[in-house]
Amino acid sequence: MSSTATGLHILVYPYTDSGHIIPLLDFAHRLLIRGLTVTVLVNPDNLPLLQPLLSSHPSSIQSLVLPAPEVHAPPQKARAAKVRAMRELYYPILLQWFRSHPSPPVAIISDYFLSWTHQLGSELGVPRVVFSPSGAFAFSVLLSLWRDVPKPADPDDMNSGLSFPELPHSPVFPWLQISRHYRSGKEGDPDWEFHRSNTLLDVASWGVVFNSFAELERVYFEHLRAELGHDRVWAVGPLLPSDDDIVGPTNRGGSSSLPIHEVMAWLNARVDNSVVYVCFGSRATLTSDQMDVLTTALEQSGVQFILCVRKSTGGHAGQDHSSMPDGFEDRVGHNGLVVKGWAPQVAILKHRAVGAFLTHCGWNSVLEGIAAGVVMVTWPMVADQFTNAKLLVDQLGVAIRAGEGTQIIPESTELARLLGESVNPNTPERVRVKEVSDAALGAIKGGSSDKDLDDFVKRLSASPK
Numbered sequence: 001m002s003s004t005a006t007g008l009h010i011l012v013y014p015y016t017d018s019g020h021i022i023p024l025l026d027f028a029h030r031l032l033i034r035g036l037t038v039t040v041l042v043n044p045d046n047l048p049l050l051q052p053l054l055s056s057h058p059s060s061i062q063s064l065v066l067p068a069p070e071v072h073a074p075p076q077k078a079r080a081a082k083v084r085a086m087r088e089l090y091y092p093i094l095l096q097w098f099r100s101h102p103s104p105p106v107a108i109i110s111d112y113f114l115s116w117t118h119q120l121g122s123e124l125g126v127p128r129v130v131f132s133p134s135g136a137f138a139f140s141v142l143l144s145l146w147r148d149v150p151k152p153a154d155p156d157d158m159n160s161g162l163s164f165p166e167l168p169h170s171p172v173f174p175w176l177q178i179s180r181h182y183r184s185g186k187e188g189d190p191d192w193e194f195h196r197s198n199t200l201l202d203v204a205s206w207g208v209v210f211n212s213f214a215e216l217e218r219v220y221f222e223h224l225r226a227e228l229g230h231d232r233v234w235a236v237g238p239l240l241p242s243d244d245d246i247v248g249p250t251n252r253g254g255s256s257s258l259p260i261h262e263v264m265a266w267l268n269a270r271v272d273n274s275v276v277y278v279c280f281g282s283r284a285t286l287t288s289d290q291m292d293v294l295t296t297a298l299e300q301s302g303v304q305f306i307l308c309v310r311k312s313t314g315g316h317a318g319q320d321h322s323s324m325p326d327g328f329e330d331r332v333g334h335n336g337l338v339v340k341g342w343a344p345q346v347a348i349l350k351h352r353a354v355g356a357f358l359t360h361c362g363w364n365s366v367l368e369g370i371a372a373g374v375v376m377v378t379w380p381m382v383a384d385q386f387t388n389a390k391l392l393v394d395q396l397g398v399a400i401r402a403g404e405g406t407q408i409i410p411e412s413t414e415l416a417r418l419l420g421e422s423v424n425p426n427t428p429e430r431v432r433v434k435e436v437s438d439a440a441l442g443a444i445k446g447g448s449s450d451k452d453l454d455d456f457v458k459r460l461s462a463s464p465k
């Protein structure tokens with residue numbers, strides 16, 4: 001690390017959901033290893049996630065713990081309400097904190113939802129860097145949406161296609177798969193305008209760091225550099241725990257009904273690439289119809305599996321929350337392991353016995369699946385997950401399409417067939433995902449992502465004000 005970067009002080013501010021905070025803390029870890037000093041803004045609830053980093057880098061990381069604002073809003077308005085409340089509460093506190101700090105941060109790195117930090121940075125004369133926990137394809141779609149405001153041919157028809165001809169591969173999405181913040185409002189509505197101005201503030205920020213890697217989404221990085229009109233776009237992923245650390249610097253181990261060593265012991269008794277891991281991320285819960293199809297298919301297919309089941313948090317979930325059918329665990333016996341709560345996902349995916357991953361295509365899961373070299377079976381539910389599934393199936397050829405939200409729920413016999421195919425040693429997706437996995441690991445072992453991280457630190461050190 002060059003001496004100019006050593007000690008460079010950065011404020012890192014993650015959004016509070018697991019899918020956002022985990023990769024940004026992993027990124028903070030990379031910065032700490034490179035000799036930077038980091039202050040992380042967290043709420044008391046998320047302090048435990050930061051604890052491992054505080055213990056392993058006691059002299060170079062501090063926490064700035066601020067109370068979570070109280071937010072009362074229906075689920076579809078919750079994010080806008082939470083981000084507004086954070087701005088109101090934290091903006092004056094942060095101004096004061098920066099101004100009275102003996103050695104204040106020279107940059108703010110914040111989640112792409114926290115766009116107001118661009119205004120804070122401008123007032124302080126400090127550059128704001130957007131951290132995108134989603135990929136460059138998904139970011140490109142959002143940028144086109146909110147900047148160009150395209151309309152579908154028939155907004156009352158949820159299957160009406162919305163096309164993005166200016167994007168590489170000219171993708172088309174059914175209207176239903178477009179961001180619900182965009183779809184359910186219109187120009188002039190306060191929430192709609194809020195989401196739009198957020199995207200435009202992200203675009204106006206000094207630079208963007210992606211948890212992705214050049215080889216995965218090269219055309220979209222090129223597209224974004226052209227659209228943003230600068231080259232301060234860095235791909236530094238996949239941000240993952242190191243090889244010898246199965247829970248990672250942000251304590252991904254979490255807590256679940258089964259201790260990690262029992263899960264590993266179950267996997268140790270299975271042959272290579274024979275197990276399907278099924279998990280829908282940190283927020284989604286299945287509807288009863290989805291759960292019925294899934295559990296019937298798992299039983300019918302005869303494949304060995306680990307199924308991670310979560311309780312609803314009311315997040316992205318539908319209204320009709322499911323529970324596992326009575327007697328399911330007894331019927332599947334040794335064929336399946338059910339983990340209730342938080343599964344040690346990264347460790348499971350990396351295990352040699354796991355050959356496939358039925359996933360909702362949250363971006364972290366996508367990267368973890370790719371890095372582990374497992375065939376993915378896609379069932380996106382909301383948000384960027386539709387874009388991510390399209391990338392995996394249509395553009396990269398590393399995944400098999402199974403379902404789409406509650407609109408396309410596969411027949412259980414069809415899903416059973418797909419699950420069987422996903423662990424077939426000769427499936428073409430297995431060859432392809434191994435190639436992409438090698439590229440991912442190469443990127444973070446001296447390859448493109450390491451070079452982008454070096455460049456990022458160098459450009460920050462050059463005092464970009």
Ligand SMILES: O=c1ccn([C@@H]2O[C@H](COP(=O)(O)OP(=O)(O)O[C@H]3O[C@H](CO)[C@@H](O)[C@H](O)[C@H]3O)[C@@H](O)[C@H]2O)c(=O)[nH]1
Nearest residue numbers: 019133134281282283342343345362363364365383384385
């Ligand atoms: O039992 C579990 C469940 C999740 N995880 C981890 O939690 C993260 C989940 O992230 P992700 O796969 O991206 O899913 P979500 O939690 O649904 O992520 C939200 O954030 C992502 C990043 O912006 C978006 O791509 C998603 O659409 C959005 O729902 C991953 O690191 C998983 O390894 C576990 O370790 N154990």
